[in-house]
Amino acid sequence: AAMMQETQVLTPTDAGIATAAALLQAGALVAIPTETVYGLGADARNGTAVAQIYAAKGRPSFNPLIIHLASAEDARRYVQWSDTAEVLASAFWPGPLTLVLPLAQGHGLSSLVTAGLDTVAIRIPAHPAAQRVLARFGGPVAAPSANPSGRISPTTAAHVLAGLGGKIAAVLDDGPCSVGVESTIVGLAGPAPVLLRAGGLPQEAIEAALGAPLSADDGTAISAPGQLASHYAPQAMVRLNATAAQAGELLLGFGAMECDLNLSATADLVEAAANLFDHLHKLDATGQPIAVASIPDYGLGRAINDRLRRAAAPR
Ligand code: TXA
Ligand code: MG
Incomplete structure (x- = not known):
């Protein structure tokens, strides 16, 4: 897993996109550009592939990951859709907005993606190269920012290579990211929409679309589930x-x-x-x-x- 490998630098030609999708299909890690930051992508249905994300990043705990899809229609098979989700998705997808929703039955995602929660975070990136890879791959791609844990998020392929070169199969180089900060995350699994992370889409725009203020993150379970001592709490001793x-x-x-x-x-x-x-x-x-x-x-x-x-x- 942590074995050194040659990291291919792909370009967003038809051949480069096809190679990126094929590597994902094979369970390999591919860094892909999005409009926010470069993401470290893996097939979200493949637990071993997702585990490699944590190994490559040196991430000390299993935080839940965002899944990336080509279109809003694709989201419905993974989550329980809602009217509020529809409002925000039609206003802001594709774009720098991530929605956290309750998982659907038979979603097929690795439990490492959700860190054992009954919700999942979904994003539809607007970046053309990301769109092409996702459409060609045809499945959900789990992707945190493509940097070693604790380091600055990457907004160029050079940043990715400096941090993760030799640890991932490929990086798709399509120049600098336009947004440069991670997506805004809105939680829709509770009674009211909650701002879980400020990010590339301003809060004001979201509130205008909702016609109501977002609730503040109250610091309980959903915001940082990986950090709560008893987050993963089996019934048994x-x-x-x-x-x-x-x-x-x-x-x-x-x-x-x-x-x-x-x-x-x-x-x-x-x-x-x-x-x-x-x-x-x-x-x-x-x-x-x-x-x-x-x-x-x-x-x-x-x-x-x-x-x-x-x-x-x-x-
Ligand atoms: O812009 C972005 O969002 C970038 C690009 C690559 O898409 N991705 C990104 O991923 O920032 P990451 O792993 O750094 O952010 C994941 C965060 C978690 O730390 C957690 O705060 C939140 O998303 N999250 C994920 N799943 C969640 C869930 N089920 N419930 C609550 N929060 C969740
Ligand atoms: Mg990050």
Whole structure:
């Protein structure tokens, strides 16, 4: 996963667009330009591909990611649409606005994209090259900003290469981003629309379209779900650093060991990250307490441990 590779620089010709789409289809990471910032794209249905995003960025925790689609019509198969969503989508999509909506049944997205939430963030970028890649790929692309964690967001392909060159399959170079700050995020999963992140689309424009003020982010669950201690809270008790299951427990393993479910029998942290939320959900559904093997605390292991600590935190 974190293996060094030659990062191809693609140009927005028909061949370049086709290569970008084919790499995404194959589960590889491709940085794509949008009007806000360059995004680090992966197939949002492919848990292993999404896990590579966290590995390449060195991101220490699993924050939920925005999925990018070619058109507003495509959004409806992933989320429960609403009248307010329709108002904002027809006013501002495609463009620098992200909407958070309740997930639809059978959405097919990796649980790493939603960080185990029952909502998902959707964006329809206006950038022509992004539009062409998304249309050609034909599926949802998860994409945070294409920079190493904690560093400045990239607005040129050179920024992307400086931060992530050698760690991603390709970058599609179409010059500088026109907006240069991330999209504005509006939450539509609660009783009233909430401004979750200020960004490239001014709040005033959104309020004018709604004919009402946006609620302020009240700092609870939805704004920064990854940061809340008990955000991912299984019903069951969770015990960390287990070497064996005690009476009544189910063991979530890592590496070669006898256990009920294994995050990665070959001790591959990328595979473990891709499996984490799904395995926890499966074990939690039994109602039995869960013991979890210790996970190495480097690379994606840091993000896995961050999430496991939250799962085990007193609540
Ligand atoms: O402009 C942009 O939005 C760029 C380009 C590449 O599209 N993307 C971007 O992604 O900024 P990222 O990963 O930096 O922003 C994702 C943020 C999360 O940190 C979280 O605040 C919010 O979106 N978010 C995502 N899913 C959410 C959800 N289900 N509920 C609440 N907030 C969510
Ligand atoms: Mg970012």
